[in-house]
Amino acid sequence: MLVNILWEVLEMARFEIKKSSNDQYYFVLKANNGQVILQSETYTSKQNCNNCIKSIKENAPDAEVADLT
Template structure:
């Protein structure tokens, strides 16, 4: 089972990483001004993760595939790592779909 790991950042902000059950980070959030906002971001990931239309499949400037998970309003709520192949990126999306809805929250 995956887990969301909340971490404080500089300037009293927070962010989270969604980790697969093997411990690998599969999605990272933006920075939030409060822990409550960070928890709302996690709930948005849980809600939107199962919907394939919420994934924006992209290619970085150096040619590596990645994806953004977007909320219904189009706001990016999580970004993946850079992958070596589109197949790796697509596996990452499937991992988010599988892990996010039931992932525990760890601080």
């Protein structure tokens, strides 16, 4: 049951790509209500950040990605 709820949350979630003060990229995963579900580690390139999102999206294909850099 908990797994089903988690998948439903991920399907309605939104990825936001951000840039840190030291010019590294990271993303946050937000629920529909704007609450942060997850924050990633930092990546030296936007491509590496996007690769991580891509990996997650394989398991949550309907999650939206917003590039806020």
